Amino acid sequence: MRSTERSIAPLGAVVVIIPTYDERDNIESIVTRVRSAAPAVDIVIVDDNSPDGTGEIADKLTASDTRVHVMHRAGKSGLGTAYIAGFNWALEAGYDVMVEMDADGSHDPQDLPALLAALESADLVIGSRYVPGGTVVNWPKSREALSRGANIYVRLMLGIGVRDATGGYRAYRARTLREIGLQDVDSQGYCFQIDLTLRTIERGGTVTEVPITFTERARGASKMSRAIVLEALWRVAKWGLTGRRGGRGRV
Ligand SMILES: Nc1nc2c(ncn2[C@@H]2O[C@H](COP(=O)(O)OP(=O)(O)O)[C@@H](O)[C@H]2O)c(=O)[nH]1
Numbered sequence: 001m002r003s004t005e006r007s008i009a010p011l012g013a014v015v016v017i018i019p020t021y022d023e024r025d026n027i028e029s030i031v032t033r034v035r036s037a038a039p040a041v042d043i044v045i046v047d048d049n050s051p052d053g054t055g056e057i058a059d060k061l062t063a064s065d066t067r068v069h070v071m072h073r074a075g076k077s078g079l080g081t082a083y084i085a086g087f088n089w090a091l092e093a094g095y096d097v098m099v100e101m102d103a104d105g106s107h108d109p110q111d112l113p114a115l116l117a118a119l120e121s122a123d124l125v126i127g128s129r130y131v132p133g134g135t136v137v138n139w140p141k142s143r144e145a146l147s148r149g150a151n152i153y154v155r156l157m158l159g160i161g162v163r164d165a166t167g168g169y170r171a172y173r174a175r176t177l178r179e180i181g182l183q184d185v186d187s188q189g190y191c192f193q194i195d196l197t198l199r200t201i202e203r204g205g206t207v208t209e210v211p212i213t214f215t216e217r218a219r220g221a222s223k224m225s226r227a228i229v230l231e232a233l234w235r236v237a238k239w240g241l242t243g244r245r246g247g248r249g250r251v
């Protein structure tokens with residue numbers, strides 16, 4: 001998997017992991033956009049047996065591009081477990097950097113070079129909506145309030161300085177993922193992002209936020225649900241109350 005051609009100096013081989021559930025109208029476009037914004041990266045799509053046929057479209061994409069890979073899972077099992085499956089595949093395959101990116105176009109592939117540049121001096125880079133220069137486009141006020149409220153709750157409960165701990169456009173060094181104990185992560189939904197942020201900081205890792213413009217999807221439906229919000233609420237409360245704190249790392 002590693003070769004000079006695929007390597008982005010000084011980071012090494014980079015793979016973008018894209019989880020999908022019912023993203024038929026988005027998957028081809030996001031793969032094409034990643035390809036043109038960052039030609040040296042590989043892509044792995046983690047599809048949860050989407051009823052709308054996203055998995056079959058993804059398979060077709062692998063036929064015309066050997067640097068696109070697909071993992072098929074049996075059914076919808078949550079964003080967190082999809083990423084863990086993708087990370088484990090990528091670690092096994094020998095990549096040096098793992099990028100998280102949504103399939104729906106909310107995360108602009110044009111921002112990827114800036115995320116990777118910041119990773120040269122960090123262990124985790126978060127594409128951030130809530131640092132100066134970051135912004136959200138086309139979200140209903142209620143959804144933005146939920147996201148901003150969640151981040152305030154996280155900062156108060158966990159005592160970490162990250163502004164967008166729930167953000168899902170990220171770059172990790174393989175070394176960081178090896179050190180944070182992926183096998184012990186049981187967050188299934190979107191609180192997985194908070195969990196891994198906290199784990200990185202707890203282990204003394206450096207987290208850098210790079211401003212991004214997050215644009216709400218134009219096609220398909222959000223998979224955000226009440227269950228996902230509730231999982232995040234109780235897990236963060238538990239972590240806060242049991243003293244999981246981001247003491248050692250730098251933000
Ligand atoms: N494989 C997989 N992907 C998921 C799951 N839930 C969400 N996703 C993907 O995660 C990304 C973000 O989800 P989205 O619905 O856009 O969430 P939102 O942006 O917070 O409204 C998209 O690429 C989804 O297809 C899941 O259970 N399994």
Ligand SMILES: [Mg+2]
Binds near residue numbers: 102222
């Ligand atoms: Mg989305």
